Amino acid sequence: MNKRNQDQLYSQLLQNDQVGKPDSGIEERLMYSYLLKSRVSKLRQNSFSSYFGWLLSFQNLGLKTGLLSMVLFLSVMNNHLSQSQGSINGSDTLFIQRVLLADTTNFIQPLDSIRTDSLN
């Protein structure tokens, strides 16, 4: 027998070989197990346990460090920008405005009074 004939013979023999089918109970057991597994995984998906588990574990330390440093940087920058020198909040603003107005009045009045005094 040459190789080709032999290959064809084996293929034909094995393709036609019938040894039966698996037990039908297997499918039922597998489907039940699959149902249980998918329910458990859905419960896990809805909980925060996996997230906190990841957060507190030593996995992806680089990523966690990067995220943490980014959050710190943003909070520091935000705090820094919000404290600009021109803006004064609350009662301080009123107090300063009042003082400035009073100063201006005082500053102008004596000059005027000096001028009028000198003229007289």
Added chain:
Amino acid sequence: MQQIVSGDHAAFSELYNRYKDRMYYYFYRMLNNSTENANDFVQELFMKIIAKPDSYNPAYAFHTWLYSVANNLCKNEYRRRGIRLEYQQYEASKPDIDFLNETIIEPQQVIEKIFQTLDQLGEEHRSAFLLRYREEFSIREVADILGLPEGTVKSRLFNARKILAEKLNYLKDEIEF
């Protein structure tokens, strides 16, 4: 597989029905033609898929991956039983007398003779032979499934063919299909 990971019941059912008969045949022939073993291992194989569906690497064809998992289960079983069949220097012998005296040789008898011969060669030869001739995988695919170089697969198939040819040469004109 993504649907199975996300919990799609119908997807898993379809997958099972598509592969159950093929996997049953593979386990049956790999594990001493035992119906009980074949049923147990089909169940174990699909239980593995349920337990760890993400262990499948989408870079490979699904059926190749499935057969490699099945083959690993068979290897573990052989190891567990401690009946690893070493390659036996097989001396080609004439077929049994009663086998020759049959007027018409049924294909099923030839198949049984083939598997008897493959049993003597060992499970490595049997797995390569089944994957190549029953499942019609290419040499490369068989090599991927068994985790072997292509040359080794070719060599195992060559050995199996050589010894089977010596056996079946007596029968080639008498086989009826």
